[in-house]
Amino acid sequence: MENIINYKKGQLILLDQRNLPYKITYKKLLTAKAAAAAIGDMVVRGAPAIGITAAYAYLLGSREKDFKNYKTLENYMKNVSEKLLASRPTAVNLKWAVDLMEKTLRADPELLVDKIRDNLFEKAESIKYSEIEANKKIGQYGSSELKKVFGEDGNLKILTHCNAGALATGGWGTALGVIRSGFKDGLIDEVYVDETRPRMQGARLTCFELKEENIPYTLITDGMPAHFMSLGNIDAVIVGADRIALNGDTANKIGTSMVAIAANYYNVPFYVAAPVSTFDFNCPGRKDIAIEERSHEEVLFINKKQISPEETRTVNPAFDITQKGLIKGYITEKGVIRNTDELQ
Numbered sequence: 001m002e003n004i005i006n007y008k009k010g011q012l013i014l015l016d017q018r019n020l021p022y023k024i025t026y027k028k029l030l031t032a033k034a035a036a037a038a039i040g041d042m043v044v045r046g047a048p049a050i051g052i053t054a055a056y057a058y059l060l061g062s063r064e065k066d067f068k069n070y071k072t073l074e075n076y077m078k079n080v081s082e083k084l085l086a087s088r089p090t091a092v093n094l095k096w097a098v099d100l101m102e103k104t105l106r107a108d109p110e111l112l113v114d115k116i117r118d119n120l121f122e123k124a125e126s127i128k129y130s131e132i133e134a135n136k137k138i139g140q141y142g143s144s145e146l147k148k149v150f151g152e153d154g155n156l157k158i159l160t161h162c163n164a165g166a167l168a169t170g171g172w173g174t175a176l177g178v179i180r181s182g183f184k185d186g187l188i189d190e191v192y193v194d195e196t197r198p199r200m201q202g203a204r205l206t207c208f209e210l211k212e213e214n215i216p217y218t219l220i221t222d223g224m225p226a227h228f229m230s231l232g233n234i235d236a237v238i239v240g241a242d243r244i245a246l247n248g249d250t251a252n253k254i255g256t257s258m259v260a261i262a263a264n265y266y267n268v269p270f271y272v273a274a275p276v277s278t279f280d281f282n283c284p285g286r287k288d289i290a291i292e293e294r295s296h297e298e299v300l301f302i303n304k305k306q307i308s309p310e311e312t313r314t315v316n317p318a319f320d321i322t323q324k325g326l327i328k329g330y331i332t333e334k335g336v337i338r339n340t341d342e343l344q
């Protein structure tokens with residue numbers, strides 16, 4: 001899948017994921033503020049994709065005014081960083097990308113503003129393409145792990161939650177990258193997809209991607225994974241991540257921890273697939289991960305129709321934390337690791 005996040009001649013063009021799978025539409029963004037709003041509104045979503053978008057958004061910010069020198073540019077960009085960092089709090093890839101862009105900006109204050117902008121463009125491009133390359137390696141390492149654990153016979157049935165595919169990463173995918181590679185290698189023959197309430201990333205986006213790839217899939221509701229595990233229908237679970245703390249606790253889409261607990265109960269291996277950019281070594285554990293709270297409307301309405309009586313109270317945390325002890329391994333571009341210190 002191509003053209004998910006594209007930068008051309010001062011415009012950031014995003015595939016609008018809110019309209020999938022019904023319509024393929026694109027949103028053109030000209031300012032960092034508009035890009036931050038697009039991240040918040042989930043035009044683009046998925047931790048690595050948010051990071052890549054933030055990098056290009058930072059570049060947009062640097063082009064918004066006719067800055068006379070480095071100092072005026074640097075001053076302006078503080079505000080741009082703040083806006084971007086506030087757009088979605090849980091995925092650490094956002095901060096990771098903004099940090100890299102800030103470092104590029106500050107690398108040499110003697111440079112002309114135009115040269116700094118060129119460097120920012122190069123950096124944003126390298127963030128995008130290195131993340132896609134990392135995904136491909138994750139796919140290969142993940143497929144080898146499946147071969148090691150289950151043998152070469154194939155017929156594996158894998159469950160995934162939310163969408164950790166090309167759409168979530170700018171290309172290829174983490175959890176879906178492993179599924180893609182495992183399918184190509186003849187190991188996987190079916191994917192169970194959790195619908196992923198309330199935004200339906202599983203039903204709308206993961207099914208869309210699997211269909212495009214001709215990978216057989218079955219959509220299930222979020223309450224069904226334990227049932228299918230109890231029947232022996234699921235061989236392994238592979239999910240993505242928004243932030244992995246130093247102790248291995250992992251934030252991912254709400255509902256993930258319920259799947260992990262069920263998987264452990266039924267002895268189904270539970271894997272997290274994520275690039276190194278998703279590991280937050282400054283975050284000790286689950287208590288230090290900010291969980292985004294989204295609007296009540298996402299829970300209360302389906303297709304613009306309210307599903308509960310007036311004045312129904314609700315809460316809407318977008319992510320939950322799966323504790324390290326429930327995770328068999330982290331599939332990264334550096335290999336499959338059991339503890340985060342293997343990356344440091």
Ligand code: MRU
Nearest residue numbers: 045046047162164168240241253
């Ligand atoms: O709210 P979203 O759609 O941005 O949440 C996405 C997820 O939770 C993904 O599983 C995660 O970002 C990993 S994407 C490779």
